[in-house]
Amino acid sequence: MEFFSKYILSNHKEIAVNFLNSFKNKKSLALFVIGNTETAKIKGISAAGENPNITDYTPAADMEYLQFGKCICIDGVPITPDGIPTPAIITKAALSLSHIPYFVVNSGTNVQPQLPFIHLGDYGGKNISKEIAVGNAEQIYEKAKIFGKMISTTTDNLIIGESIAGGTTTALSVLLSLGYDAYGKVSSSLKKNPLELKKEIIEEGFSSKKIQKGNFKENPIGAIKNMGDPIQAAILGICVGVNSKIPILLAGGTQMVAITALIKAKNPALLEKIAIGTTKWIFEDKTSDICGLMNEIDSNFPIIAINFDFSKMEHIGLQAYETGIVKEGVGAGGITLASLLTCNEKITLENIYEEILKNYNELIK
Amino acid sequence: MEFFSKYILSNHKEIAVNFLNSFKNKKSLALFVIGNTETAKIKGISAAGENPNITDYTPAADMEYLQFGKCICIDGVPITPDGIPTPAIITKAALSLSHIPYFVVNSGTNVQPQLPFIHLGDYGGKNISKEIAVGNAEQIYEKAKIFGKMISTTTDNLIIGESIAGGTTTALSVLLSLGYDAYGKVSSSLKKNPLELKKEIIEEGFSSKKIQKGNFKENPIGAIKNMGDPIQAAILGICVGVNSKIPILLAGGTQMVAITALIKAKNPALLEKIAIGTTKWIFEDKTSDICGLMNEIDSNFPIIAINFDFSKMEHIGLQAYETGIVKEGVGAGGITLASLLTCNEKITLENIYEEILKNYNELIK
Numbered sequence: 001m002e003f004f005s006k007y008i009l010s011n012h013k014e015i016a017v018n019f020l021n022s023f024k025n026k027k028s029l030a031l032f033v034i035g036n037t038e039t040a041k042i043k044g045i046s047a048a049g050e051n052p053n054i055t056d057y058t059p060a061a062d063m064e065y066l067q068f069g070k071c072i073c074i075d076g077v078p079i080t081p082d083g084i085p086t087p088a089i090i091t092k093a094a095l096s097l098s099h100i101p102y103f104v105v106n107s108g109t110n111v112q113p114q115l116p117f118i119h120l121g122d123y124g125g126k127n128i129s130k131e132i133a134v135g136n137a138e139q140i141y142e143k144a145k146i147f148g149k150m151i152s153t154t155t156d157n158l159i160i161g162e163s164i165a166g167g168t169t170t171a172l173s174v175l176l177s178l179g180y181d182a183y184g185k186v187s188s189s190l191k192k193n194p195l196e197l198k199k200e201i202i203e204e205g206f207s208s209k210k211i212q213k214g215n216f217k218e219n220p221i222g223a224i225k226n227m228g229d230p231i232q233a234a235i236l237g238i239c240v241g242v243n244s245k246i247p248i249l250l251a252g253g254t255q256m257v258a259i260t261a262l263i264k265a266k267n268p269a270l271l272e273k274i275a276i277g278t279t280k281w282i283f284e285d286k287t288s289d290i291c292g293l294m295n296e297i298d299s300n301f302p303i304i305a306i307n308f309d310f311s312k313m314e315h316i317g318l319q320a321y322e323t324g325i326v327k328e329g330v331g332a333g334g335i336t337l338a339s340l341l342t343c344n345e346k347i348t349l350e351n352i353y354e355e356i357l358k359n360y361n362e363l364i365k
Numbered sequence: 366m367e368f369f370s371k372y373i374l375s376n377h378k379e380i381a382v383n384f385l386n387s388f389k390n391k392k393s394l395a396l397f398v399i400g401n402t403e404t405a406k407i408k409g410i411s412a413a414g415e416n417p418n419i420t421d422y423t424p425a426a427d428m429e430y431l432q433f434g435k436c437i438c439i440d441g442v443p444i445t446p447d448g449i450p451t452p453a454i455i456t457k458a459a460l461s462l463s464h465i466p467y468f469v470v471n472s473g474t475n476v477q478p479q480l481p482f483i484h485l486g487d488y489g490g491k492n493i494s495k496e497i498a499v500g501n502a503e504q505i506y507e508k509a510k511i512f513g514k515m516i517s518t519t520t521d522n523l524i525i526g527e528s529i530a531g532g533t534t535t536a537l538s539v540l541l542s543l544g545y546d547a548y549g550k551v552s553s554s555l556k557k558n559p560l561e562l563k564k565e566i567i568e569e570g571f572s573s574k575k576i577q578k579g580n581f582k583e584n585p586i587g588a589i590k591n592m593g594d595p596i597q598a599a600i601l602g603i604c605v606g607v608n609s610k611i612p613i614l615l616a617g618g619t620q621m622v623a624i625t626a627l628i629k630a631k632n633p634a635l636l637e638k639i640a641i642g643t644t645k646w647i648f649e650d651k652t653s654d655i656c657g658l659m660n661e662i663d664s665n666f667p668i669i670a671i672n673f674d675f676s677k678m679e680h681i682g683l684q685a686y687e688t689g690i691v692k693e694g695v696g697a698g699g700i701t702l703a704s705l706l707t708c709n710e711k712i713t714l715e716n717i718y719e720e721i722l723k724n725y726n727e728l729i730k
Contacts, residue, residue: 116512119484147481
């Protein structure tokens, strides 16, 4: 409980503590599910790249950075137009201290990372406002289910992070497709959540495809196919494949809330062995409402946030996280949480801060 | 020891028993490394397909059969021109009784299996007699190393099987490239080993690329790049990545001997935690010499064969294995061995025969 009060913000304290206990001193395995959606290329949607086309490279570059400490598919590392580095620098710090093993899962990207990955799909998703978003959603889901079943036999628990530019927009549109009142509750990687722009894009998609809010209440694959992105099909499939055999920490913000809504539509009982692990910047975000949104889906579901404090970081690029830019991604919050738990508190959040600083100094060299 | 005398044929008994003990009642994980080589399309080389172009489909079809009990990329299942089914029916029987989990590793195929796989390469290898065989050998190897390192943290031991049509020819050419006297010692999936044809193809490749036998003695990646196939780069990389952390059973025949030769050229110490698991049909094959060949590479390396007896099987298609066609593939021998050991003898070879028969009856329905 000392750990809890020191490092954690959460909604349902007792459920959260119980869930965290199931990670203590256990064998963890992380998956990073990457994908692309053309939706990210709409101007003003994503903080993941100044040039919209660069969003194709962001997930591959994030994975290469995690693996090699540098990117192969781009020069430098993924960084916002304001010079704020990818949250992968947090993830990398936590992984390197905890030695949690991980695999990259490619649900469908336009640029492949130059490293081994689990292949679930061949290409990125389309622009939700204009086209069928994920034509191969069913195939990705079925492959992910097989993979989830296999991987569940190799570890005591699973942490699933993501990297997809534009993913909060597709999270919002999938939540609406499933019938949830999600407008204003889904976060953004931008400091100023482009709520109106997102609404416009989604309404255009609904109207061009003759879909009404809630049409896919009982058809989660249909919601993804029409209005989602490839990572949603992959993470849903993995969770269904794991089939409650081991606990799963969904490492992400409101994008992962969309995943819980999809899981609920498939098999609500699965939610009992799942939690969301995220960051303070999502948990306390004024431009979204992760707990309110989650409440609509499941009123007992734990959202557990690491109480990061970057205000004393010695670089402006890191301090900037406190202003609400980026907030989360590449499983930063959940991986940090799992790293602290897996190592049975042999590493502290302060150790992770030091490692983040080291990573940042390497980057700006 | 009773298990040993009942089920096993091997060269170095004591070393073999010690190795097998490290699998008893432990958590096993299998990998099936698939790939293509255009070399398989040379008429008379492979038993894996009547129509040479079908060899592109064989590995994908094998993996689909293992997963679904039927193939998606072809009608029916991989079968020789004489109607002898793929050895995957043995592998599937053993896996379904032992519940050993597995992953498919795609080192480079021309046809993708419709299931999740670990992606290491985008395309199959070329014809060794005419072209650079595996232009991306180094990249496959490096990715496989990363994957091997990760996967070694998730299991107590690893079994690595393969499926690649034409693989005995590329095994032979790689052994020669490394300087071993391999002519006449490498097996074939055909009843009559096409020794002269293989020699012709390889000599043509050597002469067109101005290579002499032994040129790549200290350059295993060069041997694969010039005269090998993609699965060799992948399996070598995985073994180097595992780095002796867990024991590895190479499940295959003389193709796996070529892998040990490649490993020796990279890091001979790694061979101490590796063995070959195969079938009686390879171990006793009169058209090849697995033990003699292995002796040239490492005089203490255990080759452990399951003493299969299909002579009393009630179908001619299965009895035919006793005549020396197919012999091995898709890890049939090693997976059977590991299945018996992992389950601590709760399943017997007789149980596996019954399951093989069941699989065969399903096939011919």
